[in-house]
Amino acid sequence: MIGGMSFEATLLRLPTTGSWVFAPVPEEYAPPLPVLAFGRVPVVATVDGRTWPTSVWRDKQGEWLLPVPLNILRGKDHGDTVTVDLELDESRL
Numbered sequence: 693m694i695g696g697m698s699f700e701a702t703l704l705r706l707p708t709t710g711s712w713v714f715a716p717v718p719e720e721y722a723p724p725l726p727v728l729a730f731g732r733v734p735v736v737a738t739v740d741g742r743t744w745p746t747s748v749w750r751d752k753q754g755e756w757l758l759p760v761p762l763n764i765l766r767g768k769d770h771g772d773t774v775t776v777d778l779e780l781d782e783s784r785l
Contacts, residue, residue, distance in 0.1 A: 717756035734784035
């Protein structure tokens with residue numbers, strides 16, 4: 693995972709997760725293994741300029757997902773594009 697470098701992601705809402713909205717994380721920005729419980733890795737995420745501590749995790753297909761809460765989305769939803777920056781949060785490892 694390369695902190696300080698941004699990528700664009702198209703938001704998606706998975707039918708199995710209710711109202712959760714995710715930003716897929718490209719493999720080149722994926723966190724290093726090993727991961728913590730439940731396949732999660734703590735990160736500090738910034739989406740469209742709004743920053744918060746969270747975690748990314750692998751889905752059943754092995755892809756990394758960043759859950760994006762409503763207060764960060766600010767009206768964006770499935771299919772919208774956002775700018776994402778991730779940094780490994782070593783203080784929570």
